[in-house]
Amino acid sequence: MKITPLDIQHKVFDTQWRGYHKTQVDQFLEEIAESVEELTKDNLVYKEKLSAKDDELNQLKRAETTLTTTLISTQSFVDQLKHGAQRDADLVVKEAELKAEEILAQSRAELAEMRRMISALKQQRALVLDRLRLTLSSFHRLVEIEEQPEASFESESEQDMNDEPASHREAG
Numbered sequence: 001m002k003i004t005p006l007d008i009q010h011k012v013f014d015t016q017w018r019g020y021h022k023t024q025v026d027q028f029l030e031e032i033a034e035s036v037e038e039l040t041k042d043n044l045v046y047k048e049k050l051s052a053k054d055d056e057l058n059q060l061k062r063a064e065t066t067l068t069t070t071l072i073s074t075q076s077f078v079d080q081l082k083h084g085a086q087r088d089a090d091l092v093v094k095e096a097e098l099k100a101e102e103i104l105a106q107s108r109a110e111l112a113e114m115r116r117m118i119s120a121l122k123q124q125r126a127l128v129l130d131r132l133r134l135t136l137s138s139f140h141r142l143v144e145i146e147e148q149p150e151a152s153f154e155s156e157s158e159q160d161m162n163d164e165p166a167s168h169r170e171a172g
Helices: 005-010 022-163 166-171
Strands: none
Touching: 005 022
16 A cells, blocks of 8 residues: 555554654654655656656657668668669660671671672673673774785785776876
8 A cells, every 4th residue: 555645644643651752753744744745746757757758768769660661661772773773784785785786797798798799890890801802802803804905905906006007097
């Protein structure tokens, strides 16, 4: 059972023939009652402070939990961003490599086509040169053939002139 300051103040003792001095007991009980009352008030203040501190502690724990959760979420988000950025970077590199391979393959195909064209042009050139040589050779033979009859025609003409009478030569 809890004793309050009022319990102490209202406590009445039985008196006996040789008992305690009543005024001293009453005065002492009054002092005790005041001390207990003061201690009770202090205890109440401390309990209120303790309750306030408990509330503050609970708030801090909730804030800590929230911060921890936020920190974990933020770290997870950052990790996801890093992973996404790495994946995007890998994708860009892969696309660039594929594009480079495509350009390289196209360039190789164009180079092969140009080489085929150059080879075909060289063959055409050789064919044109051969035809030109043949044509020139034909023309050369033609010129030679044409020069031969003139020489024989000239020799025949000279003979005909020698055979004609002098009067005819003068008139002609």
